[in-house]
Amino acid sequence: MSTTQELHQVFATAFEIPVESxxxxxxxxxxxEWDSMSHLLLVEELERFYNVSISMEDxxxxxxxDKIKAILKKNGVEIQ
Incomplete structure (x- = not known):
């Protein structure tokens, strides 16, 4: 199980912004900071951090x- 704080840290890392943002x-x-290019960086960071493979559809x-949490849950990662 993972925390929302960890998820926020993944976002901050991918977008190179403070986690408080x-x-x-x-x-x-x-x-x-969340444009089409950084979206791919976010996907890469999510896959690396949570050790999952996210489909193109997802x-x-x-x-x-919220949608990202649902997609992670579908991949076996529960965010609390």
């Missing part, structure tokens, strides 16, 4: 933190 309502293109659905 990550909010529960963060959405794709909701901040300048990558396209990753529009906000």
């Amino acid at each position: 990550i909010t529960p309502d963060l959405e794709y293109q909701g901040i300048v 990558i396209l659905e990753m529009g906000n933190i």
Whole structure:
């Protein structure tokens, strides 16, 4: 099981921003740092950190933190 704080740290690492900038309502293109290129960096960081492989279909659905949590859960990673 993983924590929301760890997930936020993954986002901060991928986007190279302070972890305090990550909010529960963060959405794709909701901040300048989350663009199409950094979205791929986020996927890479999620796959590395959680040791999962995310399908292209799921990558396209990753529009906000809640959807990412659901996709991780589908891959066996429960975020608390």
